[in-house]
Amino acid sequence: MVAQSLASLLQRASIDDHEEVIQSCDAVLAKSKSDLKAQHMKVVALLKLDRYEEALKIFEAGGDDLKNSAGLEYAYASYKCGELEEATEALTRTASGRGASHLEAQVRYRAENFRRAAELYEELSKDTSYSQEVNDLNINSWATDAQLQWKGEPEFVRHDRLSREDLESFETTYNGACLNIAKGAFKQGEILLNRAQSQHPAVLPETHICRTSEDLSPEEKTAELLPIAVQQLYVLIRLGKLEEAEAALKDIAVEDIPELSTKKIARNNIVLARPTAVNPYILYKALHATPDATNNDRLFEYQDRDLIGNSHAADLLVQKYDGIIRSTAKALSKRPSPSTDTITNLLSVSNAAAHARNETGPKALRKITPLLERRPTDLGLLLTVVQLYISSGNTASAITAMERSLRSLEESNESIRFNPGLLSVLVSLYQLEGRTVQIRNTLAQAAAYWRTQPEPPASLLRAAAASLLHSEKRSDLATAGELFRGLQQQDANDRVAIAGYVASQATLDYAQIESQLDSLPAVSDLIADVDVSALESAGIAPSASSAAAAAAAFAGARKRTAATADGARKRVRKSRLPKDFDPAKKPDPERWLPVRDRSSYRPKGKKGKQRAAALTQGGPVNEKAEESAPQQQKPAGGSSNAKKNKKKGKR
Incomplete structure (x- = not known):
């Protein structure tokens, strides 16, 4: 009976009778609640009606048997409800085939595992x-590359430039614009956004609209233009075109945006496009007007991070200090610590700013440093304290705070202790x-740790090796050689690694690196296109030795200004010469001294000779004259004249 009803159900099923399918399945399940086929058919009908939460309830009621037999459907329902871990587990456990790969790529994309999503789209495209x-895969892979760039993983981006065929599709053009915006190429992103907008079905005339857009209503086509307008507003703000951004606000009807995530971003960008001298309470209200998106419509991490920062900044402007302290402390308690996660550390910064009550400098430090003593491994709080010390000109205290916190991390978490950033x-x-x-x-300790890890950061190893090259210890040079050797094995064409290895081993074992000297470029080739004169004329400061030589040459030139090119003296005007000047006669070398100080001076008369003898330093002393000279002394008491001149007072 059940088999016959299901067979008739399948014969009558069409794209328009999903409700009838559900009713028939309910009739079957009323007689047998554990009928897997009826449950499976009802789930498929619910998914086609976009009733994902109801479908998920059927799976929960059916248990593991239904989840295993309809693994793809269960993964899709979980994905649409935002339960990405359950969707990933279902796909890896039960589902297989091309459809499962498509769904897994979407789940990985939504879970921000863009690297895996890009790999899946590449495999499907083969x-x-x-x-x-082909077109859908191209659109999705461009979108994945944009997300990889935004997340800070540009080395995994596969696309570079849009081809002529890519530019014919507004979806691909829009994703290409997003990739350029993520790279910081805002001007190119603006050009591509304008092109994508002009290619959209809502803008093109009816004769140019592609068939895939015929299923969309005019309202839906207009709604698809809103995300492009929101992205254009962001680009105009970043380019500093605030007048154009103000004009673009007229084309954005925020209330007509169906997705909460896009609506929240639009409100944020609109607030930033408005004049900065705005009432902080109006700013606070505008940023909190849109509720947070949930499930599959929630923001990506890099978007959520920026909006959280803006929200807390608005909270600080309206002096909601206690509220920020409570909310950020609650959020931090649910996150692992210590952590290098951006949002976690942003919460710590907001918490510290709330404790400081918007104070800066020493006043803020007096309120925040006790927090760091209680939470020494809170990296966001640590960096806030360091920044305040630096802004106050206290580098030594900033170093002390860093060293104290890093010592606290030595035993608990070495990966964070030696974090490159x-x-x-x-x-x-x-x-x-x-x-x-x-x-x-410090760099040597970090290199020693990361060399034991599977994926060491090449930039840190290179910095550590370069630092060890300046050491006079043979052990440090040997370690630098090992580090450069490891970098060279990762990339055989790494010239820095080759040169560093040669430099480290040149004094230790020259024979070992003699064969590699030919692989290094000659110094003459490296400086062949360097115009030293052009650099100096452009304002490049010379080295200390050349600057000293130039100063000496300049001083010498100043000293020789009295001489002409042939060594002759310049002619002195007659008006500056004495009347009895004889050029053939040698001038008196004492002519600049006063007359009585010259060696040729002879005083006249008896008094003159006595005065000269008394004033001459180093001459003979007349002891009898010294003894016969009256000695002036101060009276021990008051003089008689003082007594005579004293006025009598009243008795």
Whole structure:
């Protein structure tokens, strides 16, 4: 009976009778609740009606048997409801085939595992027998590359330039614009966005609209233009074209945007496009007007991060300090610590700003440093304290705070302790203080740790090896050689690694690197296109030695200004010469001294000779004259004249 009803059900099923399918399945399930075929058919009908939550409830009621027999449908229902972990598990456990690969790529994309999504789209594109999927796969792979660029993984981006065929599709053109925007090429992104908008079915005349857009209503076509307008507004803001951004606001009807995520981004960009001198309470209300998106419509991490930062900034402007402290503390308690996650550390910064009550400098430090003593491994709080110390000109205290926190991480989490970004801050602080030994030791410790890990950061190893080259210890040079050797094995064409290895081993074992000298470019080739004169005329500061030589030459030129080219003296005007001047006679070398100080001076008369003898230093002393000279002394008491001149007072 059940088999016959299902057979008749399948015969009568069409694209328009999903409700009838559900009713027939319900009739069967009323007699047998565990009928897998009826459950499966009802789930498919619910999915076609976009009733994903109801379909998921059927799966929960059917248990593992239904989930295993309809693994693809269960994964799709979970994906549409935002349960991405369950969808991924179902796909890897039960589903297979091309349809499962398409769905897995969508799930990985939504879960922000863009690397895996890009691999899946590349694998699907290799099978050219599915020609009807070529356009969709191209669109999706361009979108994935844009997300990879935004997430900070540009090395995995596969696309570079749009081909002529790509530019014929507004979806591909729009995704190409997003990739350029993610790279920071806003001008190129603006051009492509304008092209994508002009190619959209809502803009093109009816004769140019493609068949795939015939199923869309005019309202739906207009709604598809809104995300492009929101992206254009963002680009105009980044380009500093605020007047054009203000004009673009007229084309954005925020209330008509169906997706909450796009609506929230639109409100944020509209607020930023408006004049900055706005009432902070109006700003706060505008940024919190749209509720947070959920399930499959939620924001990506890099979008959520920026909007959280803007939201907390608005909270600080309206002085909601206690509320920020409570909300950020609650959010931080649910996240692992220590963590290098961007959102986690942004929450810590907002928490610190709320504790400081919008103060800066020493006033803020007095309120925040006690927090760091209680939470020494909170990286966002640590970097906030370091920034405040630096802005106050206290580099030594910033170094002390960094070193204390890093010591706290030595046993708990070494991967964060030797995080390249965190160490770059410490090394920069050391450079400000001129602490070269600490720089070398810090990078050497980090290199020793990362060499034991499967994927060491090449930039850190290169910096550590370059620092060890300046050491006088043979052990440090040997370590630098090992690091450069490892980098050379990863990339045989890495000239920095080759040159570093040669430099490190030249004094240790010259025979070992003699064969590699030919692989290094000659110095003459490296500086062949360098115009030293042009650099100096452009304002490039010379080295210390050349600057000193130039100063000496300049001083010498100043000293020789009295001489002409042939060595002759310049002629002095007659008006500046004395009346009895004889050019053949040698001038008196004492002519600049006063007359009585010259060696030729002879005083006249008896008094003159006595005065000269008394004033001459180093001459003979007349002891009798010294003894006979009256000695002036101060009276021990008041003089008689003082008594005579004293006025009498009243008795």
